Amino acid sequence: MGLLKRAWLWFDDRSGVSKAIGPVATHAVPRGSAWSWALGSATLFAFLVQVVTGIGLATAYVTSTADAYQSLQFISHEATFGHLIRGMHYWGASAMVLFIGLHMAQVFLIAAYKFPRELNWLSGVALLGVTLAMGFTGQLLRWDQTAVWSVIVAAAQAGRAPVVGQALVHFILAGDTVGGATLTRFFAYHVFFVPALIFGLVGLHLFLVLHHGVSEPPKAGRPVDPKTYRRWYHDYLKTEGVPFWPDSAWRDVVVGVGMLVVLVGLAAVVGAPELGKPPDPTLLDAYPRPDWYLLWYFAVLALLPTNLEDYLILLLPAIAGALLVALPFISNRGERSALRRPWAMGIVLIVIVMISTLWIKGDQAPWSPAFTAQALPPAVIQNQASALASEVVVTGAGLFHSKGCENCHMVAGYGGQRGPNLTAVGQRLSQAQMTTRILNGGNNMPAYGGSLTPDQLNALVAFLSSRRPPAVTQPGVASGGSQ
Amino acid sequence: MATNTEVTSQVPAQEDTATLSRRQFLTRLSVGLGGLGAAIVGLPVIGFLLGPLFRRSPQAWRGVGAVDKFQIGQTVEVTFLDPSPLPWAGVAAGTAAWLRRDGQDQFRAFAVNCTHLGCPVRWLPDASLFMCPCHGGVFYHDGKVAAGPPPRPLSEYEVRVNNGQVEILTSPTPIG
Known part of the structure; x- marks a missing residue:
């Protein structure tokens, strides 16, 4: 009998390991x-x-x-x-x-x-x-x-x-x-x-x-x-x-x-x-x-x-x-x-x-504001294929970013998902409806009446009104967004 | 020499009322002393753990800057030390607040914690809104709820102007 085996037998006899664990292991x-x-x-x-x-x-x-x-x-x-x-x-x-x-x-x-x-x-x-x-x-x-x-x-x-x-x-x-x-x-x-x-x-x-x-x-x-x-x-x-x-x-x-x-x-x-x-x-x-x-x-x-x-x-x-x-x-x-x-x-x-x-x-987490949303690039602001965006629309697009609208609303793949997607909002809301909503808020949107000047409001509405589905899909416009 | 098994098996035959009574006494004594020992060790530990429930840190006025440093109509982040930070607290000893100057000597200090679940709200100066990154809570510049799940306006700290310094009265983290 080898030394190791004898040592084990001695240890097992004195400690009772086999008797204790054996029945458990083989139950x-x-x-x-x-x-x-x-x-x-x-x-x-x-x-x-x-x-x-x-x-x-x-x-x-x-x-x-x-x-x-x-x-x-x-x-x-x-x-x-x-x-x-x-x-x-x-x-x-x-x-x-x-x-x-x-x-x-x-x-x-x-x-x-x-x-x-x-x-x-x-x-x-x-x-x-x-x-x-x-x-x-x-x-x-x-x-x-x-x-x-x-x-x-x-x-x-x-x-x-x-x-x-x-x-x-x-x-x-x-x-x-x-x-x-x-x-x-x-x-x-x-x-x-x-x-x-x-x-x-x-x-x-x-x-x-x-x-x-x-x-x-x-x-x-x-x-x-x-x-x-x-x-x-x-x-x-x-x-x-x-x-x-x-x-x-x-x-x-x-x-x-x-x-x-x-x-x-x-x-x-x-x-x-x-x-x-x-x-x-x-x-x-x-x-x-x-x-x-x-x-x-x-x-x-x-x-x-x-x-x-x-x-x-x-x-x-x-x-x-x-x-x-x-x-x-x-x-x-x-x-x-x-x-x-x-x-x-x-x-x-x-x-x-x-x-x-x-x-x-x-x-x-679509409910979280997109704090890191990039400002809308010119290609997105020029939504209409037929013409360059007017100055007031460009101003409105800037306000859309700086006023935090973009944190919650997406336009052409840019912005948050908390609020409705505004990529083509100009098609479904009139300028009066937009003005009312921006000034008064509602439906889980803050009222901006106290933080917009009339000119800023006009520019913002002009930009949103310009948001219509493009007649012809422009490569790189609708799919180039990031949040 | 009798084995334990033999002793145990013989005991019931020899038992009488006296030994049963003695055994009951010894059982109760052992259980009682065991409970006493557990209490001696456990009660101080439980008290130590529950200590924060009954201990309140003292409040303290903390200066956050000279009055002239803040422009009327603007909201900025200010930081200050907790009233009695532990020596090993490190950066965790600091607290922040959003300080708004409404007039010459009129200041309001809003807690940075969203009243929904305590996340840190951010101030968007151009939008004049506080926004919470966690679940989309939004507050107006005066702390009132503008949108999202927060159940109440932003909490406020007491503010005073003392010797040309704006001071904030520390308070427990306003959550819950």
């Missing part, structure tokens, strides 16, 4: 689990990536509002493998959010939340919440201009809560304003408090998976009956069970390692988002936006009806959370197969379409 799981059964372990792998890369980042990150930005610049551009580790941490967070979403959708579709696995689902819902909390607090630790304003936006949202709103604002900011205490507070959340919750919840989740067993692939016509399920599942495993290691675990390993390869590739090629401007609250040309996984909620906040916003801004997340919590109590028995639960497939489809649509809208 029976249903045969025939598909690749989708590996989504949960992929989420766990992603979390472990976050732990490892996070420890690496923490060795160089300075938790001070004065120095955090510089320390991240050092990590990103000077430290050995710093760019790669920060990239892995960023893409690992994305993977964690993606996989936990897919895992929950899969569990919902196969109704694995039903008896006796209600607590598995509830611990998963809690894990979803803390994962999103990790994503948000992590974005703030970038501590650049966007991060500072994101803290304020989060606090403002919490501040809408009745009664305790202002207290929450002070709690989130760790004071009256963003300052020295804010970052350290979020660092503690992100590095200690929330990860501790995640470790605890993951431990509970895995314990419950072992306690109740991995759910068997659903079969149409085989409903869950709480009175008989446990006995049935016990007998089922006797005939259809295989040891988790290695019969089922190999898929988890393949998915986990595959994800790691993709993460390293993305980190090396794409990297983490470049830091923005310094975290100076007096720099006001900021445009705080969340990372991609919360971009859809950014869109929700823009699209809520204004008169209901105070209620919905907090009620919507509360309702969504309550529905997720209530699910296993509303339906904990009966059919599990998605074929017999078409509404389940419908809900998943609706959620995917809804979030995708909001995500696209959030990415486009």
